[in-house]
Amino acid sequence: MRGGLGILIAVGLAVVLLLVPGCARDGDGQKAGQGPNVLLIAVDTLRADRLGCYGSDLGATPRLDALAAEGVRFERAFSHAPWTLPSFASLYTSQAPPGHGAGGWRGELRQLPEAARTVAECFRDAGYATAAVINVDFLGTEFHMTQGFEHVDFEAYPNNLEVRNATRTTDAAVKWLRARRERSFFLLVHYFDPHLVYSPPAKFRRRFAAPQDRNNTRWVFGKDAQLAAYRRGWVQFEAGTIRRAEMLYNGEVAYTDQEVGRLLDALDDLNLKSSTLVVLTADHGEEFLDHGSFEHGHTLYNELVHVPLILRYPGRLEPRVVGEMVGHVDIAPTICELVGVEPDPAFSGCSLVGLLVGSGKWEPHAIALEGNFWGWPFRGWIEDGYKLIRGPVGAKLFDLGSDFGETRDLASAAPERVSRMTADMSAAFDALAGAGHAARGSVELPDDVRRRLESLGYVGGPPETADNAPTSAPTTRSQPASQQASQPAPGTDRDR
Numbered sequence: 001m002r003g004g005l006g007i008l009i010a011v012g013l014a015v016v017l018l019l020v021p022g023c024a025r026d027g028d029g030q031k032a033g034q035g036p037n038v039l040l041i042a043v044d045t046l047r048a049d050r051l052g053c054y055g056s057d058l059g060a061t062p063r064l065d066a067l068a069a070e071g072v073r074f075e076r077a078f079s080h081a082p083w084t085l086p087s088f089a090s091l092y093t094s095q096a097p098p099g100h101g102a103g104g105w106r107g108e109l110r111q112l113p114e115a116a117r118t119v120a121e122c123f124r125d126a127g128y129a130t131a132a133v134i135n136v137d138f139l140g141t142e143f144h145m146t147q148g149f150e151h152v153d154f155e156a157y158p159n160n161l162e163v164r165n166a167t168r169t170t171d172a173a174v175k176w177l178r179a180r181r182e183r184s185f186f187l188l189v190h191y192f193d194p195h196l197v198y199s200p201p202a203k204f205r206r207r208f209a210a211p212q213d214r215n216n217t218r219w220v221f222g223k224d225a226q227l228a229a230y231r232r233g234w235v236q237f238e239a240g241t242i243r244r245a246e247m248l249y250n251g252e253v254a255y256t257d258q259e260v261g262r263l264l265d266a267l268d269d270l271n272l273k274s275s276t277l278v279v280l281t282a283d284h285g286e287e288f289l290d291h292g293s294f295e296h297g298h299t300l301y302n303e304l305v306h307v308p309l310i311l312r313y314p315g316r317l318e319p320r321v322v323g324e325m326v327g328h329v330d331i332a333p334t335i336c337e338l339v340g341v342e343p344d345p346a347f348s349g350c351s352l353v354g355l356l357v358g359s360g361k362w363e364p365h366a367i368a369l370e371g372n373f374w375g376w377p378f379r380g381w382i383e384d385g386y387k388l389i390r391g392p393v394g395a396k397l398f399d400l401g402s403d404f405g406e407t408r409d410l411a412s413a414a415p416e417r418v419s420r421m422t423a424d425m426s427a428a429f430d431a432l433a434g435a436g437h438a439a440r441g442s443v444e445l446p447d448d449v450r451r452r453l454e455s456l457g458y459v460g461g462p463p464e465t466a467d468n469a470p471t472s473a474p475t476t477r478s479q480p481a482s483q484q485a486s487q488p489a490p491g492t493d494r495d496r
């Protein structure tokens, strides 16, 4: 067993690694504002394991697989939170959730502090044209998430069935690309389709839906009233219903793949392929009973935080697959180094350039997880190949090397590792909260924004129930095994 000094050293080392990564740098500098372009594609709610290049046999993602084949694919990349707002805030600020403070819990929502500096601000200040095509209010001005973007393209929606779809999202991005002038650009494109409601276009429904749903475009899953009832614990879904929903989700993934492909084709058509770094990732995944529950925002298991991460930069990055565990906080420093833009000093992640070029310059560092919206406020910590998930009462420990699906809890078998990782995590979280912006205070939303978020099921938390009480960790917010039959109400398909 380690002595107190050893623990102190370990804690100190973890904090230093997290806060002051001292990352090796491999890139050469570019003249600011005239460097390569950056296209950051973020697909909402995209599980890594639905991509062929991550092992799926669905055949749903030929375009993303082709992108990966041309670039560098990270097999083990993690978002820092299982829902949109805190996850994107980490991507933008290179801070884990306790550092940037954006997020919320059970209906209370916190915006990104204005003092936090985003990667878009770094690019804007370096003279780049910056733009964001976004499809959810969590990425909008009310949450201070448009900091640094000179141009923001967002369409309000009356309900969650009518959020701008991937076709129109790609159209908006291509329109901006065609209209841009001489400056280099930093463009974020956010696709929302794999998020509820699951309602893929007919072509993908016919291919991926359960047999009884292939020609029934009225069967969609996750409309706002249904979602609100589920999130409040008023209805639960049979396992068979979740499976049918999952097949529709797969269709949404395939549809998004097609439209991301069309965006990449446009880049090619505009002769921008060789001068543009493309980064593709997701803010979080989606659970389909992997650990007994459904959807996202309620646990820190890998079906929610293991995300795809692909970088393509023709002529600069040779195709390769990287196995090291990395986090979203590493992306902003990586983009900055690759294209020669000065990163913000507060960025806490490590540039991945050493891994991208295979130089070996890489110092493994712990990955912090936080930010549940519906479940109890779990914290997670990935270190030395193990993952710790701590709830208010208990802890679970998984060996991600041998058990990436997190089916064997090792906490009782490895109490020393649990206590060591808990100490590392607590010290790092305290340091992040102290050093970061972390302004706490719920945001007052205008009525229209609140209504839109309610239509996605996000405002107004569920009542405390036996399922989400903190008696053990982690819990799930509902147990479909209780089998209260509830068929989704039929609705109309989205117009695509």
Ligand SMILES: [Zn+2]
Pocket (backbone or CB within 6 Å): 044, 045, 083, 084, 085, 283, 284
């Ligand atoms: Zn999301």
